[in-house]
Amino acid sequence: MKYLVMVQGSQADYEGMAGRGSAGSPAWDKAQLQAMFDHMNAINEELTSTGEMLDAQGLAAPSTTRFVTVDANGDPVVTDGPYAETKEVLAGYWILDCPTLDRVTEIAAQVARCPVPPGSPDHPVVIRPIDETVPTLD
Structure with a gap:
């Protein structure tokens, strides 16, 4: 089964990594x-x-984020970051093909053991199964 394993972070974490x-x-x-x-x-x-x-990527700082929505006329509304109200964002991910949820949980625990400086926030590693079902329109 395929899983999305996500590492959380914040703009403050990216700033800290930049010294x-x-x-x-x-x-x-x-x-x-x-x-x-x-x-x-x-x-x-x-x-x-x-x-x-299957894939893994680290993501750029939240300050580089762009939100795109549409207004009542369907025209794009673009807003740039950073977003002070956003406490946690997706910092990186893996797409894995693992035989069991237990195996992907072992991997997530390994990711969570990543060394960080003392006083760093504790962000969760999130596992989401990828839904590979194909909907039918009956």
């Missing part, structure tokens, strides 16, 4: 960043070798 800490997220140093990248790369290499990884 600009705040009350919401401490500043990371180069060694801490390298430890995080090494951890995630090891997971990616394992998942590639087992054939479970």
Whole structure:
């Protein structure tokens, strides 16, 4: 079965990783960043070798986000970030093909063990099964 495994974060986390800490997220140093990248790369290499990884991406900072809606006339309404009211956003994801929910939960726990600086917020790793059913219009 296919699963979407999502890592949460915030704009403050991205700022902290750029060395600009705040009350919401401490500043990371180069060694801490390298430890995080090494951890995630090891997971990616394992998942590639087992054939479970279909895709994985880290996402750019929430401040680069663009929301697109439409007005009453169907014309686009575009709003740029950052969004102070948004506490958590999607920071990265994996699309995995795993035999069981238990296996993907093991992987999510491995992701959650990623090294971070002391005082970093604790963001969940979210698992969502991908619905591959094809709806019928009977």
